[in-house]
Amino acid sequence: MDLGLSEEQEMLKASARDFLQKECPKRLVRQLDESDEGYSSELWQKMAKQGWMGLVFPEKYGGSDGNFLDLTVLLEEMGYNILPGPFFSTVVLGGLTILAAGSEEQKTEFLPKVASGETILSLALTEPTASYEAASVKTKAIARNGEYVINGTKLFVLNANVADYILCVARTKETKNPEDGITIFLADAKSPGVKCNLLKTLARDKQCEVIFDNVTVPKKNIIGKPDEGWPIVKDVLQKATVAKCAEMVGGAQAALDMAVNYAKERVQFGRPIGSFQAIQHHCANMVTDVSGSRFITYKAAWKVSEGLPATTDVAIAKTWTGEAYGRVTLLAHQIFGAIGFTMDHDIHLYYRQAKAAEIIFGDADFQRAIVARELGL
Amino acid sequence: MDFTFSEREKAFRKEVEDFVDEELPADWVEKNIYWPGGYGTLAQFEEFGPQVEQFTCRLAEKGWLTISWPKEYGGAGLSHMEQAIFHERMSYHRAPGAGIATGIGGPTIMRVGSEEMKKEWLPRIAKGEIRFWLAYSEPNTGSDLASMQTRAVEDGDDLIINGQKIWGTAAHVSHCAWMAVRTDPTAPPHKGISLVIVNNTSPGVTIRPLINICGFHSFNEVFFDNVRVPKKNVVGEMNKGWYYLMVALDFERLVIPIGGFRRTFEEIVRYARETKHNGQALSQQPLIQNKLVNIAIQIEIAYMFFWHIAWMLDKGLVPNIEASVLKLVTTELSQKLANTGMQVMGHYGQVENISKWSCLQGRVCLGYLDCISALVGAGTSEIQRNIIAMRGLGLPRK
Numbered sequence: 001m002d003l004g005l006s007e008e009q010e011m012l013k014a015s016a017r018d019f020l021q022k023e024c025p026k027r028l029v030r031q032l033d034e035s036d037e038g039y040s041s042e043l044w045q046k047m048a049k050q051g052w053m054g055l056v057f058p059e060k061y062g063g064s065d066g067n068f069l070d071l072t073v074l075l076e077e078m079g080y081n082i083l084p085g086p087f088f089s090t091v092v093l094g095g096l097t098i099l100a101a102g103s104e105e106q107k108t109e110f111l112p113k114v115a116s117g118e119t120i121l122s123l124a125l126t127e128p129t130a131s132y133e134a135a136s137v138k139t140k141a142i143a144r145n146g147e148y149v150i151n152g153t154k155l156f157v158l159n160a161n162v163a164d165y166i167l168c169v170a171r172t173k174e175t176k177n178p179e180d181g182i183t184i185f186l187a188d189a190k191s192p193g194v195k196c197n198l199l200k201t202l203a204r205d206k207q208c209e210v211i212f213d214n215v216t217v218p219k220k221n222i223i224g225k226p227d228e229g230w231p232i233v234k235d236v237l238q239k240a241t242v243a244k245c246a247e248m249v250g251g252a253q254a255a256l257d258m259a260v261n262y263a264k265e266r267v268q269f270g271r272p273i274g275s276f277q278a279i280q281h282h283c284a285n286m287v288t289d290v291s292g293s294r295f296i297t298y299k300a301a302w303k304v305s306e307g308l309p310a311t312t313d314v315a316i317a318k319t320w321t322g323e324a325y326g327r328v329t330l331l332a333h334q335i336f337g338a339i340g341f342t343m344d345h346d347i348h349l350y351y352r353q354a355k356a357a358e359i360i361f362g363d364a365d366f367q368r369a370i371v372a373r374e375l376g377l
Numbered sequence: 378m379d380f381t382f383s384e385r386e387k388a389f390r391k392e393v394e395d396f397v398d399e400e401l402p403a404d405w406v407e408k409n410i411y412w413p414g415g416y417g418t419l420a421q422f423e424e425f426g427p428q429v430e431q432f433t434c435r436l437a438e439k440g441w442l443t444i445s446w447p448k449e450y451g452g453a454g455l456s457h458m459e460q461a462i463f464h465e466r467m468s469y470h471r472a473p474g475a476g477i478a479t480g481i482g483g484p485t486i487m488r489v490g491s492e493e494m495k496k497e498w499l500p501r502i503a504k505g506e507i508r509f510w511l512a513y514s515e516p517n518t519g520s521d522l523a524s525m526q527t528r529a530v531e532d533g534d535d536l537i538i539n540g541q542k543i544w545g546t547a548a549h550v551s552h553c554a555w556m557a558v559r560t561d562p563t564a565p566p567h568k569g570i571s572l573v574i575v576n577n578t579s580p581g582v583t584i585r586p587l588i589n590i591c592g593f594h595s596f597n598e599v600f601f602d603n604v605r606v607p608k609k610n611v612v613g614e615m616n617k618g619w620y621y622l623m624v625a626l627d628f629e630r631l632v633i634p635i636g637g638f639r640r641t642f643e644e645i646v647r648y649a650r651e652t653k654h655n656g657q658a659l660s661q662q663p664l665i666q667n668k669l670v671n672i673a674i675q676i677e678i679a680y681m682f683f684w685h686i687a688w689m690l691d692k693g694l695v696p697n698i699e700a701s702v703l704k705l706v707t708t709e710l711s712q713k714l715a716n717t718g719m720q721v722m723g724h725y726g727q728v729e730n731i732s733k734w735s736c737l738q739g740r741v742c743l744g745y746l747d748c749i750s751a752l753v754g755a756g757t758s759e760i761q762r763n764i765i766a767m768r769g770l771g772l773p774r775k
Contacts, residue, residue, distance in 0.1 A: 126724070130723050130724035133655075156724045199728055199732055200729045200731060202726075202727040202729070202742055202745065203727065268520050269520075269524070270524075276759070278759040278762060279759070330712065330749075337753050337757060338514070338519060338544050338750075340749070340753075341589050341590055341750050341753065342587055342590065343588040343590055343592065344588075348590040348746070351590075351749070355726075355727060355745060359724055363720060365665075
């Protein structure tokens with residue numbers, strides 16, 4: 001067994017931490033959170049120059065041939081620094097889907113543009129039922145004159161407001177099996193009939209309502225085969241779930257670091273509050289949660305990276321990490337006391353993210369049900 | 378044993394209900410964004426302006442603004458159980474009520490203030506004409522309250538105050554600071570503190586907003602730069618402020634928004650009943666049921682602590698750790714309720730109230746932020762646990 005990161009991964013981790021601290025200070029994080037776009041094109045280009053957008057793509061598509069575990073390392077650092085922007089939707093939700101299921105032509109057309117920072121992607125999966133099950137996909141796509149016409153409302157779509165292309169998961173056939181008859185379309189976000197409304201959400205992550213009103217998409221923009229899109233969605237959801245766990249581990253680590261530093265500095269009753277057992281126990285609980293989350297997240301990420309069956313591991317990682325991030329940020333808040341309740345302080349940025357991350361791709365109950373099913377309960 | 382209200386208590390409960398029905402605007406409970414236990418939206422009562430003024434006025438007319446005061450000072454002369462019933466019903470309807478002046482300032486003045494001070498302040502407080510804000514905490518004085526540094530120096534008939542206070546909830550919409558200052562820096566920390574009333578309009582007082590994580594202006598940082606205050610505004614004796622401050626904590630044991638927990642819980646349950654997922658109501662899903670049941674149980678327990686304290690006070694017993702336990706249990710319930718609400722609503726829980734996709738007016742989303750303050754304000758959970766451990770269980774201090 002080797003439970004450590006490789007030398008290259010350690011380097012990636014260190015350089016990502018340095019880069020983000022320098023290029024994405026909390027001042028910028030807040031500014032982007034408050035903006036409608038939610039990202040800075042200047043920072044986006046710098047990230048592309050670092051090779052981050054193409055990290056997991058093969059060299060022939062402008063990437064650097066990294067694997068999913070490398071991406072996990074990078075995402076942990078993004079979570080640590082709470083980087084706003086469409087990286088997750090572009091690379092994890094969009095890029096990995098095209099890489100896994102796109103045609104050679106699609107890969108050649110889109111992946112180099114993603115790697116260079118030219119194209120931003122978004123995945124429109126969930127609808128007003130807010131569910132990750134195939135039966136919830138009601139948005140319809142009907143074939144007409146060699147094209148498809150899409151109608152429906154997608155909700156909680158990340159970064160659609162700035163996306164160049166939206167991967168739209170739509171129903172192309174009604175059958176008894178809801179997993180049959182789903183197709184993924186690569187829709188130009190500027191197509192007539194695409195209407196995007198930005199939601200104002202707790203974490204200020206740019207989630208949107210996207211309405212498809214008679215939107216036409218050429219047949220060649222289908223990812224994978226018509227009616228056979230659901231296994232692709234399942235695959236990308238699994239990757240996205242682990243990727244989100246990686247972000248959460250980073251965020252929880254940051255909250256812990258901030259709280260511990262503060263506990264050492266803040267003096268009450270003539271001594272640092274960190275000398276009090278009550279605070280010490282909080283910190284101890286946080287460390288336990290952060291470490292546990294990192295172990296199971298990396299185990300799941302490794303399985304995904306190696307192409308091994310990972311259903312149970314991913315569900316366990318999401319259950320535990322999702323709840324642990326919440327607990328850790330809540331305890332951090334408790335250590336910061338009143339100052340943490342102000343907009344000026346940074347800790348609430350993490351507390352907000354913790355809830356959004358817990359919800360997305362299925363909350364702990366959803367994941368627990370998967371674990372139960374996998375255990376044969 | 379008997380867990381039912383007496384006939385008199387039942388009648389009083391109905392009187393409160395009728396009053397609220399008549400006096401509170403019909404859409405009040407929907408529009409009011411108060412989260413039980415939180416401090417983040419308190420000053421938002423002011424947004425309702427005249428509606429709150431009018432309601433406060435009617436409360437004052439009935440003597441209910443000062444419900445805990447003895448009759449001689451314009452109080453209602455009620456039992457503690459009746460006061461508890463009052464607070465339970467009022468908080469259930471998210472009604473505005475007692476503040477620092479009626480809850481802490483008035484009762485302290487009654488016990489330790491001079492006759493002159495009583496005459497000057499009590500009638501105006503009882504009528505709701507004067508609002509105080511609590512000026513205790515300082516940037517480096519949070520849980521360790523006795524370490525406060527804001528200094529008041531005697532100068533003839535006046536005190537001259539210099540220093541900074543923080544977390545002054547609603548200071549910007551109040552009239553006077555109910556303030557603790559250091560008057561004897563040579564004495565041990567607890568023996569050199571005095572209580573004084575300082576008018577917000579005194580020259581040298583600067584009030585600056587602090588925006589909390591809910592995005593509201595509820596707190597303030599307030600600077601005192603050579604502020605001159607007449608000595609007659611000192612409450613009781615000089616340098617006895619710490620003692621008065623501790624006594625004041627005993628007055629408001631029953632001012633817990635206990636009904637607010639039940640109300641918000643009922644709203645979340647209604648949402649779960651009315652919201653269908655794949656054709657099935659959320660409330661029919663075993664996992665959701667499980668979460669909601671957990672909260673229901675904890676609300677019942679919190680209510681029992683609450684009634685128990687009222688019962689103790691009527692018996693002439695002194696609730697000691699019970700008050701800390703009630704504070705701890707209800708504030709932690711505030712967080713659990715918010716988290717459970719968010720889990721029940723899932724994606725929709727995070728949408729703020731400006732959207733057609735938000736639910737319960739975004740109340741739970743805001744509560745998820747506001748509940749952070751519940752475990753910090755008025756003595757953190759850690760301090761409550763210390764009190765329980767040291768004062769209640771007799772555990773050693775060092």
